Structures are given as structure tokens and as C-alpha cells.
Amino acid sequence: xxxxIWVVAEPRGDAxxxxxxxxxxxxxxxxxxxxxxxxxxxxxxxxxAVAPHATRVLAVEHPTLADxxxxxxxxVLAELARTRAPRAILAGATAWGRDLLARLAARLxxxxxxxxxxxxxxxDGQLEAVxxxxxxxxxxxxxFRGDGxxxxxxxxxxxxxxxxxxxxxxxxxxxxxxxxxxxxxxVERKAAAGGPVDLAEADAxxxxxxxxxxxxxxxxxxxxxxxxxxxxxxxRAAVDAGWxxxxxxxxxxxxxxxxxxxxxxxxxxxxxxxxxxxTARTVVVINQDANAPFFKHADYGLVGDLFQLAPALAEEIxxxxxx
Amino acid sequence: MKIVVLVKQVPDPEARVSxxxxxxxxxxxxxxxxxxxxxDEVALEAALALRQRHGGEVVAVTAGSGKAVDAxxxxxxxxxxxxxxxxxxxxxxxDGLGVAAALAAFVRREQPDLVLAGRxxxxxxxxxxxxxxxxxxxxxxxxxxxxxxxEPAAKRARVERTVDGGREVLELPLPALxxxxxxxxxxxxxxxxxxxxxxxxxxxxxxxxxxxxxxADVEPRTAVLGYRPPPARKPVRMVAxxxxxxxxxxxxxxxxxxxxx
Amino acid sequence: xxxxxxxxxxxxxxxxxDAIDRLVRPRIVDIDRSGDFxxxxxxxxxxxxxxxxxxxxxxxxxxxxxxxxxxFFEELAxxxxxxxxxxxxxxxxxxxxxxxxxxxxxxxxxLEPAIRGEKIGAICFTESxxxxxxxxxxxxxxxxxxxxxxxxxxxxxxxxxxxDFATILATTDPKAGLKGLSWFLAENGTPGxxxxxxxxxxxxxxxxxxxxxxxxxxxxxxxxLGEPGKGVRYVTDILNEIRVMTGLAACSxxxxxxxxxxxxxxxxxxxxKPISEYQLIREKFGRCWAQREAARTFLYRVSWMIDQGLPCxxxxxxxxxxxxxxxxxxxDEATRVYAGNxxxxxxxxxxxxxxxxxxxxxxxxxxxxxxxxxRSYLRQ
Numbered sequence: 021x022x023x024x025i026w027v028v029a030e031p032r033g034d035a036x037x038x039x040x041x042x043x044x045x046x047x048x049x050x051x052x053x054x055x056x057x058x059x060x061x062x063x064x065x066x067x068x069a070v071a072p073h074a075t076r077v078l079a080v081e082h083p084t085l086a087d088x089x090x091x092x093x094x095x096v097l098a099e100l101a102r103t104r105a106p107r108a109i110l111a112g113a114t115a116w117g118r119d120l121l122a123r124l125a126a127r128l129x130x131x132x133x134x135x136x137x138x139x140x141x142x143x144d145g146q147l148e149a150v151x152x153x154x155x156x157x158x159x160x161x162x163x164f165r166g167d168g169x170x171x172x173x174x175x176x177x178x179x180x181x182x183x184x185x186x187x188x189x190x191x192x193x194x195x196x197x198x199x200x201x202x203x204x205x206x207v208e209r210k211a212a213a214g215g216p217v218d219l220a221e222a223d224a225x226x227x228x229x230x231x232x233x234x235x236x237x238x239x240x241x242x243x244x245x246x247x248x249x250x251x252x253x254x255x256r257a258a259v260d261a262g263w264x265x266x267x268x269x270x271x272x273x274x275x276x277x278x279x280x281x282x283x284x285x286x287x288x289x290x291x292x293x294x295x296x297x298x299t300a301r302t303v304v305v306i307n308q309d310a311n312a313p314f315f316k317h318a319d320y321g322l323v324g325d326l327f328q329l330a331p332a333l334a335e336e337i338x339x340x341x342x343x
Numbered sequence: 344m345k346i347v348v349l350v351k352q353v354p355d356p357e358a359r360v361s362x363x364x365x366x367x368x369x370x371x372x373x374x375x376x377x378x379x380x381x382x383d384e385v386a387l388e389a390a391l392a393l394r395q396r397h398g399g400e401v402v403a404v405t406a407g408s409g410k411a412v413d414a415x416x417x418x419x420x421x422x423x424x425x426x427x428x429x430x431x432x433x434x435x436x437x438d439g440l441g442v443a444a445a446l447a448a449f450v451r452r453e454q455p456d457l458v459l460a461g462r463x464x465x466x467x468x469x470x471x472x473x474x475x476x477x478x479x480x481x482x483x484x485x486x487x488x489x490x491x492x493x494e495p496a497a498k499r500a501r502v503e504r505t506v507d508g509g510r511e512v513l514e515l516p517l518p519a520l521x522x523x524x525x526x527x528x529x530x531x532x533x534x535x536x537x538x539x540x541x542x543x544x545x546x547x548x549x550x551x552x553x554x555x556x557x558x559a560d561v562e563p564r565t566a567v568l569g570y571r572p573p574p575a576r577k578p579v580r581m582v583a584x585x586x587x588x589x590x591x592x593x594x595x596x597x598x599x600x601x602x603x604x
Numbered sequence: 605x606x607x608x609x610x611x612x613x614x615x616x617x618x619x620x621x622d623a624i625d626r627l628v629r630p631r632i633v634d635i636d637r638s639g640d641f642x643x644x645x646x647x648x649x650x651x652x653x654x655x656x657x658x659x660x661x662x663x664x665x666x667x668x669x670x671x672x673x674x675x676f677f678e679e680l681a682x683x684x685x686x687x688x689x690x691x692x693x694x695x696x697x698x699x700x701x702x703x704x705x706x707x708x709x710x711x712x713x714x715l716e717p718a719i720r721g722e723k724i725g726a727i728c729f730t731e732s733x734x735x736x737x738x739x740x741x742x743x744x745x746x747x748x749x750x751x752x753x754x755x756x757x758x759x760x761x762x763x764x765x766x767x768d769f770a771t772i773l774a775t776t777d778p779k780a781g782l783k784g785l786s787w788f789l790a791e792n793g794t795p796g797x798x799x800x801x802x803x804x805x806x807x808x809x810x811x812x813x814x815x816x817x818x819x820x821x822x823x824x825x826x827x828x829l830g831e832p833g834k835g836v837r838y839v840t841d842i843l844n845e846i847r848v849m850t851g852l853a854a855c856s857x858x859x860x861x862x863x864x865x866x867x868x869x870x871x872x873x874x875x876x877k878p879i880s881e882y883q884l885i886r887e888k889f890g891r892c893w894a895q896r897e898a899a900r901t902f903l904y905r906v907s908w909m910i911d912q913g914l915p916c917x918x919x920x921x922x923x924x925x926x927x928x929x930x931x932x933x934x935x936d937e938a939t940r941v942y943a944g945n946x947x948x949x950x951x952x953x954x955x956x957x958x959x960x961x962x963x964x965x966x967x968x969x970x971x972x973x974x975x976x977x978x979r980s981y982l983r984q
Binding site for chain 2: 089090091094114115116118119122123125126127129130131132133134135148152153154155156157158159160161162163164165166202203204205206207208209210211218220221224248266267269272273274276280281291292295298299301302303304305315316317318319320321322323324328329332333336337340341
């Protein structure tokens with residue numbers, strides 16, 4: 021089927037988020053032209069980060085576009101999409117990507133699948149997406165109706181980041197209208213208190229719950245996360261007890277994550293929690309209680325004293341990694 | 344100040360979920376246990392706090408039939424002034440965009456200063472309806488709010504929201520739509536007087552014709568082809584052995600078997 | 605015939621469940637361990653207004669019918685059994701005669717603050733020689749001018765050690781036996797009104813129980829609630845509700861114990877598979893579930909009969925007995941599912957086992973109930 025697949029790349033510093041590359045890799049695998057769309061004052065400067073993964077880079081430039089609201093960005097993208105008729109528009113299922121695609125979907129009246137874990141093309145070139153529903157307790161397979169473009173937010177870590185190939189061509193465009201006036205306006209940014217690695221994209225997450233007995237107990241989670249190069253999460257019980265900021269909460273009323281490795285320290289594994297991490301590839305549960313329900317949903321289980329096991333595991337992993 | 348709150352009744356997160364025989368569009372089986380979506384309750388509570396501070400009216404609205412009405416009863420029990428149910432056969436098949444179209448049509452009738460919604464519903468977790476309603480209205484929105492201040496006279500709101508890797512503070516003119524993140528407010532446990540009032544209330548309904556919305560506007564843009572159970576994990580491997588041997592075994596398994604190190 | 609709850613009743617049940625889940629459930633273990641009355645929880649709960657559910661709107665209540673009240677009691681009993689006892693001792697029993705017979709002054713002074721949770725009430729039947737057999741009541745009420753003088757010792761009084769007021773069964777005519785019993789209101793702070801120490805109890809911990817000594821307590825004439833000598837007749841008017849409520853508490857305790865045991869049986873493995881896959885374990889759940897359904901259906905039928913004004917004394921007794929025996933069986937089976945783990949407070953099974961024992965005496969001992977039922981059956 022005709023039409024390119026666009027990936028709206030999410031800027032992160034001078035480069036883009038890894039999930040944007042993962043989406044480009046998936047788009048390429050589906051066949052046809054792969055277009056990376058960059059939005060920013062000097063969007064072309066970021067082109068080297070995406071060009072090796074795309075047949076073409078569309079750098080849409082406007083002095084305020086990087087900081088612009090999703091309202092403004094959606095408007096720019098909708099205009100472009102109307103003239104160039106891509107087959108699909110992808111973004112990472114991050115706060116940024118989902119905010120943007122939701123508005124864009126409404127603006128275009130286009131079918132949208134948020135938080136897809138699979139994206140494939142049927143025999144007729146129609147796209148199909150799979151996404152978890154009801155907290156991951158079922159997976160829905162969805163098709164799009166109408167001509168498109170079809171919108172998909174792809175969950176981080178659903179597909180591997182691709183190896184770089186030949187660099188695609190870069191096309192610079194000016195944003196088609198004055199966007200500065202479109203609210204909301206960001207007046208302040210605050211970095212998250214917590215580890216250096218963001219939960220949404222972390223390869224490894226070490227989450228702790230009631231079993232670590234207090235805010236100080238999170239030290240063992242931080243230690244292990246540092247050894248793994250990962251981020252620290254928390255159960256609802258730990259957040260509600262005030263041991264950790266809500267931004268770290270994994271589960272129903274917190275965040276949904278899909279790391280390659282998820283280590284749970286002293287978390288019993290209530291369904292509310294598992295809803296936020298069930299798509300993690302490898303799950304390790306460490307708990308004092310051999311009958312903790314979480315073990316049933318883990319790949320590896322270890323029973324014993326967390327304060328002995330977690331630091332020892334961190335040390336062991338550090339040693340293995342050094343070899 | 345007038346605030347419209349978008350609410351939804353969803354399967355209880357502890358309801359049993361299974362996928363039946365053919366894995367087709369009708370294969371999803373969900374136990375008949377319901378609750379109001381948590382983030383919608385946060386939004387409602389935030390709306391009531393604004394009413395307390397600035398006066399005015401809180402109107403709750405939901406789109407759907409059957410159990411949907413319980414979200415409105417819940418809103419009444421919390422203390423909403425008025426509730427409306429958007430109920431139309433065409434909405435039964437609608438996806439998030441269709442629901443947003445119906446809700447936006449209702450908001451246009453009501454002309455509130457502010458619309459509040461949950462950041463996402465607990466069942467489909469799409470996070471679509473809030474921003475889509477704002478887009479249809481041509482309003483600005485702020486998603487995932489953890490703090491919200493409104494200056495009704497200046498027609499301005501200030502929102503602190505969570506973003507990946509931190510927080511940001513936004514300013515937006517009213518009317519606007521804000522979606523609620525955990526932390527914006529703590530949903531109350533309603534008083535029994537409210538519960539009994541809500542229990543006995545007659546809930547008014549509006550259909551698409553009353554909203555002046557053509558059925559074509561709520562036609563779904565996506566179709567469910569089927570459902571499948573989540574991928575099964577292999578049975579857990581309990582790492583045996585004494586300390587520290589068990590830790591070494593686990594680390595070796597993570598490296599050699601799971602290949603995640 | 606329609607055995608369904610209405611949509612409105614289902615909504616009400618869900619709201620009560622939500623309140624219990626959020627306020628009471630997180631406290632269950634602590635309340636049981638300490639055995640102390642959770643006054644802060646009481647205040648928080650009272651602020652929701654449920655203590656006035658059955659009372660008239662003019663006094664701050666909600667005029668709910670029996671079935672609505674029973675839905676509330678059933679959900680309340682899913683939380684802490686001790687808290688359930690404390691609440692029901694106040695809202696169903698401790699305030700009943702005050703609401704029915706109290707003067708306007710008494711209602712303003714006692715009932716309205718009780719509905720708001722500011723005052724805690726108790727009801728006093730039991731004495732050392734008088735439990736199910738009320739003819740053994742020795743506490744006396746003697747008229748002296750414009751006052752009554754109450755004298756005696758009440759035992760096993762739920763809320764006794766913390767009560768602000770108590771309704772007291774006393775004899776106004778010792779020679780008349782059951783026909784000499786009458787109800788009185790006595791208030792803490794009146795000279796001679798002595799609240800005893802909290803007793804240690806096996807179960808329903810958190811509902812504090814103790815003796816109440818009335819040492820020549822003088823109360824005004826208006827504190828006689830209803831007509832003298834009719835105390836026992838009045839009791840029968842409320843006993844049906846007490847029995848249905850107790851039976852529904854039995855259903856909830858059984859349900860919670862079984863649900864908890866079910867989760868355990870599914871994850872606990874023996875000989876290579878979850879124990880839930882063994883027939884002897886499944887039999888326990890099948891039997892207990894069937895008995896619980898039977899008891900619960902029976903109880904709500906009696907609740908409906910009360911709402912319809914139909915006589916149902918025998919049915920209420922029978923349903924209470926069926927439900928209590930069912931519950932005692934279910935909590936026993938639940939601990940068996942847990943095997944050794946049913947013997948330690950690390951798991952909830954033993955708490956259900958202990959709590960369920962109160963069902964044996966609340967609302968009349970089973971021996972007394974069955975004797976009565978048998979006698980009336982044979983007489984017909």
C-alpha cells in the first residue's frame with residue numbers, strides 16, 4: 021500500500037528518545053518509505069540522530085516549535101499530513117507522544133491506537149496493532165477503518181532499536197503558521213527527584229515495596245538499580261506511605277513500564293501493581309514471604325532477607341559486568 | 344465558575360478477566376464488578392475543591408448506557424450539582440474519538456469555564472478522550488495535572504503536570520481542559536446522605552439528536568479484531584540454595600538464560 | 605418473585621463497600637492485634653453519617669428500610685469484626701429504645717450526638733446469672749419520688765468500658781419474672797455509674813467489652829423507656845433484626861475467609877501442583893459456598909419479611925442459626941486449607957476462626973434457639 025510511515029521523533033537534548041528509534045525500526049520493517057519528523061527551532065540539527073534509521077527526515081522548523089504545546093504541534097502535523105498523506109504516523113507512547121497523538125487523532129478524525137506493543141501489516145497492507153487492555157489482563161488486536169493516516173503510539177521497549185543504515189535525505193520545512201500564540205505555555209520545568217534514569221524507557225527497573233520497611237530501605241533498590249544501570253520504582257503501598265514520590269509508582273494508579281528486566285523487592289504483587297509491569301520481559305521477585313502472590317507472575321524467585329540478598333546481587337552483577 | 348467533569352464507570356480492577364474460545368471480538372469476558380475510574384474521581388474531587396473556593400457549579404457527564412449511570416450516581420454522592428448521561432445506541436460501538444465527539448458537543452452546550460477529566464480510564468488506558476475533547480472544542484489542554492490553580496476573574500489557569508523525567512508548570516487561558524493525575528486531589532469517601540440522595544436520584548439522559556450530533560461523528564475509526572490472553576510467563580523458577588550461593592545462581596541465570604545483563 | 609437487588613441497592617452496597625475498603629480494611633490487623641477501640645476510626649466513620657442510617661431524619665438520621673440497613677451491616681462485617689460489633693452495638697441496639705421511647709429532650713441529648721458519633725452507646729442485657737435467659741436479670745430499678753434508682757451489675761457489655769450512655773434492662777417487679785423487666789437510660793457521669801475494665805477476648809477484638817456497675821444510680825422518671833414490665837416484649841421487636849444482622853455478619857466473615865483461602869489454595873503447591881487442584885480441597889469450597897448461598901438467601905428473605913411487617917421470629921432464629929453454623933464450618937475449613945499456616949497470625953485464617961466464635965452467643969445461644977424452634981415445631 022502506498023504512503024510513507026512517519027515517526028514523530030521526541031527530542032531529548034541534542035538527540036531523540038530511544039523509543040523514537042524503536043518506532044523507526046519497526047516502521048522500516050513494515051516496508052515502504054520511513055520518514056522521521058523532527059519539530060524544533062533548529063530541528064535539522066537533530067537529523068543525524070535519526071537519519072541513519074529513516075529514508076527521509078522532515079525537519080519542521082519554527083523558533084517556538086520545540087517548546088510549543090501539543091495543540092500547536094498537532095496543528096503543524098495535521099497540515100503536513102493533509103498535504104503529504106502518510107499511511108501512518110507513529111510516536112513513542114510517552115507522556116509527550118500520547119499527548120500529541122491524542123490531539124492529532126481528534127484533529128484528523130483518524131483512528132488511533134495508544135500504547136501498542138505490536139504493529140504489523142496484513143496481507144492487504146492494512147496495519148494491525150495489538151495493545152494491552154484492562155491493565156494488561158487481555159490483549160486487543162485492532163484494525164483501522166478509513167483511509168488514514170493511522171496513528172499509533174508504540175510502547176517503549178516493544179521493539180529493539182535498529183542498527184544504523186544509510187542516512188536518509190533531510191528536508192527542511194518552515195512551520196506553516198505562527199504558533200507562538202497557541203497555549204498552553206510552559207513557564208517552568210522541574211527535573212524529577214529520583215534516579216538519573218527515566219522509568220518510562222529504563223532497560224532495568226528495581227521496584228521496592230512495603231518489604232523494605234521505610235524510605236531508608238530504598239537504598240538497597242538504588243544500589244541494585246545502579247549496578248543494573250536502571251531506574252527505581254515503587255509500589256503503591258510505599259508511595260502512599262510517603263517513602264517515595266508518586267512519579268516512581270508502578271501500577272494501576274501509577275505508571276506502566278515495560279523494561280527488559282524488572283526486579284521487585286518486598287512487593288507482594290497485588291493485581292494493581294502487576295498491571296503496571298506485566299509486559300516486562302524478565303521479572304525477578306525477591307521476597308521474605310515464600311507465599312507472596314508475586315512469585316506466580318515472575319520468571320525467577322528468590323526467598324530471603326532483602327537487606328542481605330539485594331546488596332549481594334548488586335555486587336554479583338557488578339562483577340559479572342566487569343568481566 | 345462552572346466546571347464540567349467527564350466520568351466513566353469501568354470494570355473493577357479486581358474483576359476477573361478472561362478471553363474465551365475463538366479469540367474474536369466477543370471473546371473478552373469481564374466479571375460484572377464495576378467502579379468509577381480512579382482518575383475521574385480525582386478530577387471530580389479537584390472540581391469540588393475549586394467550587395468550594397470560587398463558588399459555581401460542578402456538572403458531571405458520562406457517555407454510555409447500562410452501568411455507566413453509576414459513575415454519575417457516584418458523582419452525585421461526591422457532591423456534584425448536576426449530572427447528565429449521554430446515551431445513544433450509536434455510542435455503544437463508538438471508540439474514544441466518538442465518545443470525545445459526544446462529550447465535546449455536550450460541553451459546547453454547557454459552556455463551562457473548565458473541563459476536568461481523568462488522565463486515562465482504568466479499562467482502556469488510552470488517555471485519548473480528554474485531549475480529543477479539547478481539540479474538538481479548539482481549547483487548550485493540560486494533561487496529567489498534579490496541581491491546579493484557577494483565577495476565574497482573569498480567566499486563567501496554572502497547572503503543574505508530570506512529564507517523563509520531571510514536572511512542568513503550564514499557564515493556559517480559560518476555557519480549558521485539564522486531565523487529573525494522582526496527587527491532584529484525594530477522592531473522598533462520600534457521606535451516606537450523598538449516597539442515599541444519589542441512590543434515589545433520577546438521572547437525565549441526552550441522545551445524539553438532542554446534542555445535535557450526526558451519528559457519523561461517532562463512528563469508530565478502529566475495529567477490534569479480537570482478543571487474546573496476555574503472553575503466559577513460564578512457570579517461575581525459584582532459585583534454591585543457601586546464601587550467597589543463591590545470589591550467584593540468580594545472577595548467572597540473568598546473564599546466561601534470560602540474557603538481560 | 606424477584607430475588608435480585610435493585611440497581612439502587614447495588615449502588616448503595618458498592619458505596620458502603622468502598623467506604624469499608626478505604627477506611628476500615630487497612631486497619632483490620634492493627635485493631636485485632638492491639639484489641640483497643642479505634643476511636644479515630646470511629647470518628648472518621650461517624651463523619652460519614654452511617655450511624656444514623658436507621659434513625660429518623662428529624663434527628664439527623666436517614667430513615668433507611670431494613671434491607672438497606674442489612675446491606676450496610678453485611679458490608680460492614682467485611683472489615684474488622686471488632687469494629688462491626690462496636691458500630692452495631694451503638695446504631696442497632698444501643699440507640700433503639702432511646703429512639704423508640706425517649707422524650708424529645710433525651711433524643712436531643714443522647715440520640716442526636718450518638719448519630720453524629722460524639723457519644724458512644726451500649727445495650728445491657730447480660731448479667732452473671734442471665735444470658736439468653738432474661739428471667740435471670742437481677743439488676744433492679746426502684747421508684748423513688750421523681751426518680752428511678754438502678755442497682756446491679758451488667759456483664760459482657762460491648763462498648764461498656766467506653767460508653768457515654770447505656771440502655772439497661774432491669775426489673776421493676778422482681779416477683780413478676782420476665783413480665784417485670786423494663787428498659788432504662790443511664791448516662792456516664794451520673795453518680796454510681798461505673799464503667800469496668802476492658803476484658804481480653806479471643807475474637808472481635810477492638811470492640812471493647814467489660815462490665816458496667818450501677819451502684820444506686822439515680823435517673824429521672826423519663827429515663828424509663830417504654831412501659832414498665834414490657835421490656836421483654838420490646839426486645840422481641842428488635843431481636844429479628846439483630847439476628848438477621850448477625851447472620852449476615854456470619855456470611856461476610858465466611859465469604860472473606862473463603863476468598864482468602866481460595867487465593868492461598870491457588871498459589872500454594874503440594875506434590876507438584878496447586879492444592880486447589882485436589883478434590884478434597886475443592887470439596888471444602890464447593891460445600892461452603894453452597895451453604896453460604898443458602899444462608900444468605902434465607903437471611904434476605906427474613907429481612908424482606910421484616911420490611912413487609914410479616915411475623916418472622918422463627919425464621920429469624922433459624923436463619924441466624926443456619927448462617928452461624930455455616931460460618932463456623934467455613935472458617936474451620938479455611939484454616940485447614942492453610943494447614944500449618946492457619947495456625948499463625950502471619951495469615952488471616954486464624955483471625956476469621958477466632959472472630960467467628962462470637963456468633964455462637966450473639967442473638968441467643970444455639971442451644972436456646974434450637975430448643976425453641978424444636979418446641980414450636982412439635983407444638984404445631
